[in-house]
Amino acid sequence: MGLKATARKNAIHALLVYSGGCNGCDIEVVNAVFSPRYDIEQYRILLTWNPREADVLIVTGAITWAMKEPLQRIYELIPEPKAVLAVGSCAINGCVFRNLVGDIKHNPEVFAPLEKIIPVDIKVPGCPPRPEDIIMAAVKGVPKLMAAP
Amino acid sequence: MTEEQPRESVIVEKELPLGPVHPALLEPFRVRFFVNDEIVEDCEVILSMPHRGIERILEGLPVERALLITERVCGICSNSHAWNSVRVIEKGLNIEVPPRALFIRVIAQELQRIASHLIFIGHAMEVVGHETFAMRAFLLREEYMDMLYFIGGNRVHPAVPVIGGVRPRCEISDSLKRVILETLERSERKLRNYVGRVVADPLVMGRLTGVGYLSKEDAIRLHAVGPTARASGVEWDWRMEMFEYKPFTYDYVILYEGDNKARVIARALEIFECIKIVRQALKDLPEGPVVNRDWSPQRMKFTDSYNEAPRGELYHSYSLDDYGKLRHYKIRTPTITSIHSVEFAAKGDHVTDAVVTIASCDPCLACCNRVEIIDEKSGRRRQFTSMIEVIKKYGWRR
Amino acid sequence: MDLLAGVISVVVCLIGAGLAIAMGAVIPGIERKVQARIQQRIGPPILTPGFWSWLKFAYKWPIKPWATIPRFYESIIALGVVIVIFALLITLPPFWGVLGVASILGIAGLLKLEELIYVLAGSVSQSLLSVPFLRHDLAKGGTKLGFRREYFEQQAAFRALKMAAICSIPLYIALAVPFAVAKSPFIADVISIQNPAFFLGGILPLPSKPIFLTVPGFIATIVYFAGYVMLLNEKPFNIVKPKVDLIEGVFLEYAAKYRTYMYMLIHIFTFVLSSIFVTLFLGIPLDPTKPALLALHLALTLPLPVLKAVLAAFSPVLTFRQLYPASMGFTALAAFSLVLALIL
Numbered sequence: 065m066g067l068k069a070t071a072r073k074n075a076i077h078a079l080l081v082y083s084g085g086c087n088g089c090d091i092e093v094v095n096a097v098f099s100p101r102y103d104i105e106q107y108r109i110l111l112t113w114n115p116r117e118a119d120v121l122i123v124t125g126a127i128t129w130a131m132k133e134p135l136q137r138i139y140e141l142i143p144e145p146k147a148v149l150a151v152g153s154c155a156i157n158g159c160v161f162r163n164l165v166g167d168i169k170h171n172p173e174v175f176a177p178l179e180k181i182i183p184v185d186i187k188v189p190g191c192p193p194r195p196e197d198i199i200m201a202a203v204k205g206v207p208k209l210m211a212a213p
Numbered sequence: 214m215t216e217e218q219p220r221e222s223v224i225v226e227k228e229l230p231l232g233p234v235h236p237a238l239l240e241p242f243r244v245r246f247f248v249n250d251e252i253v254e255d256c257e258v259i260l261s262m263p264h265r266g267i268e269r270i271l272e273g274l275p276v277e278r279a280l281l282i283t284e285r286v287c288g289i290c291s292n293s294h295a296w297n298s299v300r301v302i303e304k305g306l307n308i309e310v311p312p313r314a315l316f317i318r319v320i321a322q323e324l325q326r327i328a329s330h331l332i333f334i335g336h337a338m339e340v341v342g343h344e345t346f347a348m349r350a351f352l353l354r355e356e357y358m359d360m361l362y363f364i365g366g367n368r369v370h371p372a373v374p375v376i377g378g379v380r381p382r383c384e385i386s387d388s389l390k391r392v393i394l395e396t397l398e399r400s401e402r403k404l405r406n407y408v409g410r411v412v413a414d415p416l417v418m419g420r421l422t423g424v425g426y427l428s429k430e431d432a433i434r435l436h437a438v439g440p441t442a443r444a445s446g447v448e449w450d451w452r453m454e455m456f457e458y459k460p461f462t463y464d465y466v467i468l469y470e471g472d473n474k475a476r477v478i479a480r481a482l483e484i485f486e487c488i489k490i491v492r493q494a495l496k497d498l499p500e501g502p503v504v505n506r507d508w509s510p511q512r513m514k515f516t517d518s519y520n521e522a523p524r525g526e527l528y529h530s531y532s533l534d535d536y537g538k539l540r541h542y543k544i545r546t547p548t549i550t551s552i553h554s555v556e557f558a559a560k561g562d563h564v565t566d567a568v569v570t571i572a573s574c575d576p577c578l579a580c581c582n583r584v585e586i587i588d589e590k591s592g593r594r595r596q597f598t599s600m601i602e603v604i605k606k607y608g609w610r611r
Numbered sequence: 612m613d614l615l616a617g618v619i620s621v622v623v624c625l626i627g628a629g630l631a632i633a634m635g636a637v638i639p640g641i642e643r644k645v646q647a648r649i650q651q652r653i654g655p656p657i658l659t660p661g662f663w664s665w666l667k668f669a670y671k672w673p674i675k676p677w678a679t680i681p682r683f684y685e686s687i688i689a690l691g692v693v694i695v696i697f698a699l700l701i702t703l704p705p706f707w708g709v710l711g712v713a714s715i716l717g718i719a720g721l722l723k724l725e726e727l728i729y730v731l732a733g734s735v736s737q738s739l740l741s742v743p744f745l746r747h748d749l750a751k752g753g754t755k756l757g758f759r760r761e762y763f764e765q766q767a768a769f770r771a772l773k774m775a776a777i778c779s780i781p782l783y784i785a786l787a788v789p790f791a792v793a794k795s796p797f798i799a800d801v802i803s804i805q806n807p808a809f810f811l812g813g814i815l816p817l818p819s820k821p822i823f824l825t826v827p828g829f830i831a832t833i834v835y836f837a838g839y840v841m842l843l844n845e846k847p848f849n850i851v852k853p854k855v856d857l858i859e860g861v862f863l864e865y866a867a868k869y870r871t872y873m874y875m876l877i878h879i880f881t882f883v884l885s886s887i888f889v890t891l892f893l894g895i896p897l898d899p900t901k902p903a904l905l906a907l908h909l910a911l912t913l914p915l916p917v918l919k920a921v922l923a924a925f926s927p928v929l930t931f932r933q934l935y936p937a938s939m940g941f942t943a944l945a946a947f948s949l950v951l952a953l954i955l
């Protein structure tokens with residue numbers, strides 16, 4: 065393992081973008097994963113709020129109309145190499161907001177799944193996923209980062 | 214509202230927009246501060262980002278399935294949304310709910326209220342900049358999330374109420390009762406300790422005291438609800454009206470200072486009242502079935518229901534057509550009414566303080582919002598249920 | 612002979628710079644660990660926030676920052692690192708012979724230059740995160756249009772200017788106290804009155820009467836610590852880059868290699884200020900030719916960052932409402948200690 069891969073493995077900055085779900089996943093990521101009980105920092109993952117600093121982009125929520133463009137722009141801002149984590153059924157398939165619609169048959173407000181908008185590397189299903197799952201998935205994103213040139 | 218007020222002449226030097234991806238806001242909403250030097254002279258909150266068209270997708274769904282969506286309106290106070298949506302049909306069709314189910318609903322609601330208030334305190338401390346207190350609040354909250362997990366099987370969406378009672382899985386057995394009582398005992402001591410330390414910290418209190426003042430008149434005029442209003446001396450809590458809460462004795466927390474400190478402390482004190490309610494409910498938990506399946510969907514006229522969510526007054530209403538399908542679902546969440554009062558209260562403070570003020574109404578924007586356009590000349594109004602319609606019709610100005 | 616002395620001093624300076632970089636890579640990890648333990652969690656490994664982060668950012672692919680003058684914005688941060696290391700170097704023994712540089716003026720001048728980096732960097736950067744993020748603001752029908760729209764970095768530069776004007780005064784006055792005690796503007800004299808043994812040689816020449824243990828020196832130490840936190844923009848004096856409104860202040864747009872420089876700037880600065888404190892107040896200079904003394908010096912630079920981490924864990928962000936009185940109070944305290952130092 066070269067120095068580059070070791071460095072990438074040992075310091076990972078994660079950015080959370082919440083793109084209009086129900087808040088559940090968002091709170092799970094921020095408050096549970098970064099709270100003392102789960103403490104993701106011990107796995108060398110640090111929370112950041114600046115896309116220029118981030119390696120891993122965590123996206124939660126069904127992408128709403130207003131958040132689609134900011135999400136794309138944030139994705140472009142992150143310097144390569146980067147990995148994208150889709151957390152929650154909302155980001156993966158739209159959860160109830162896309163699949164359980166009444167008379168209108170098709171909900172034009174949400175753009176889920178996330179894959180249609182930006183490339184996704186890891187998916188964490190669940191509504192919301194348990195904090196343990198999120199930690200595991202975030203750690204799973206490491207090999208992709210390490211392998212990048 | 215604005216027409217009665219005389220227009221003050223303020224000098225706005227520049228605009229400082231924050232969001233929608235921002236550590237202080239977490240949720241996607243945008244705040245535009247209009248500042249003079251660094252003092253906020255005016256402030257505008259743009260809420261429309263998490264619009265998912267919930268009211269529209271609920272249209273025409275069978276009423277039993279609506280619960281899946283209404284619970285997912287908000288991930289912090291999911292139980293109040295689910296509960297309020299079943300209260301509407303129970304009121305409209307006169308469905309009998311077993312008393313044990315009512316008690317379990319109250320327990321779930323109060324546990325979630327505690328978790329929600331702890332999020333608020335943690336978030337407020339994070340916005341103030343005190344990381345240790347924030348982490349500590351999130352650590353304390355984990356115990357309540359665990360209890361919800363034991364009751365409902367999911368940390369965030371426990372899905373306790375169903376039409377006519379509670380889900381049979383959410384039955385509270387004797388051993389669970391003992392676990393909850395013991396945890397409450399333990400965590401109440403920790404909470405007292407924690408709140409005492411927060412209130413005694415001179416630096417944190419120096420940041421909060423006297424900032425973001427909201428008088429009682431303004432709170433009523435701008436329709437603040439819930440703890441935000443109660444911290445300004447408005448003596449109103451929807452729990453006073455709800456028959457579910459009649460068997461319990463507890464106090465309402467009313468404070469008169471109306472600043473950020475009062476808004477934080479009001480929630481901190483409310484936690485202890487919630488613990489009181491949970492204790493009483495567990496003690497007098499009546500025996501019997503937990504769900505009444507003896508109902509069928511039928512025509513129902515427009516019914517509404519109010520509930521005290523952790524953030525204040527929550528309104529749900531709908532009617533059913535002949536096939537038991539939902540029609541005209543309307544939700545009004547507390548944040549939408551409260552946020553204007555803090556928008557008002559933020560004026561006149563430093564930008565960093567104004568962010569704390571905005572956060573102090575506990576904004577939870579994962580709610581519906583709608584657009585109303587008023588034609589000034591003819592006075593004609595048109596309601597839109599989606600942003601897309603507005604944009605399609607009127608376009609962007611660039 | 613002169614050539615040999617010249618070579619030795621160059622080597623000493625290189626070792627000094629290397630030490631500054633090495634300590635800068637470790638100190639943030641220690642701080643982070645202390646904070647994490649206070650918050651009842653395990654926290655990241657010691658090398659993660661410093662060393663590995665630097666390396667990782669250096670290996671990221673380059674990106675063009677959103678700034679009005681991108682090249683200037685990028686180069687200014689490298690200049691900052693050089694200034695910081697130079698501020699350390701002028702406290703090293705080889706520089707003591709150079710009159711006029713190895714004096715209080717040299718240190719104060721370089722630190723002041725350092726503060727200007729913030730203002731310069733902030734005024735040209737234009738991050739996406741504030742103004743251009745969303746078009747909703749300018750949608751048709753908006754009532755609040757036509758104002759000058761400020762980027763986070765510009766606001767941060769504005770605040771940095773305020774901080775440089777007001778909140779760094781305590782540090783400079785406290786810095787003057789050892790020189791006042793020595794009644795000389797040169798670092799060599801400050802060392803010689805505290806640590807005469809140093810000039811006589813020996814393996815471990817300990818200071819006989821450090822200024823830290825006198826009354827004015829102790830007061831000045833307290834003020835120096837406050838000024839240290841203010842100059843580094845750490846909590847509670849981090850109004851230049853509070854996470855809650857300006858996210859990272861002026862450094863928002865640095866990416867890849869330049870973010871490494873930015874972290875180097877902050878982390879090495881932490882060490883350098885701490886090292887200057889040990890040199891001036893305890894009389895133990897950073898001298899790579901005496902290994903025992905060097906180890907002692909490096910060990911003594913740790914308490915200040917650790918205290919800073921503890922303070923940061925227990926305090927909120929202070930706004931200018933609290934900062935002005937705090938700064939004035941510390942200035943008064945520093946002036947008091949300066950007067951004491953001149954009288955005694």
Ligand code: SF4
Binds near residue numbers: 086087090152
């Ligand atoms: S997946 Fe579930 S919990 Fe997560 S944002 Fe969507 S609805 Fe909320």
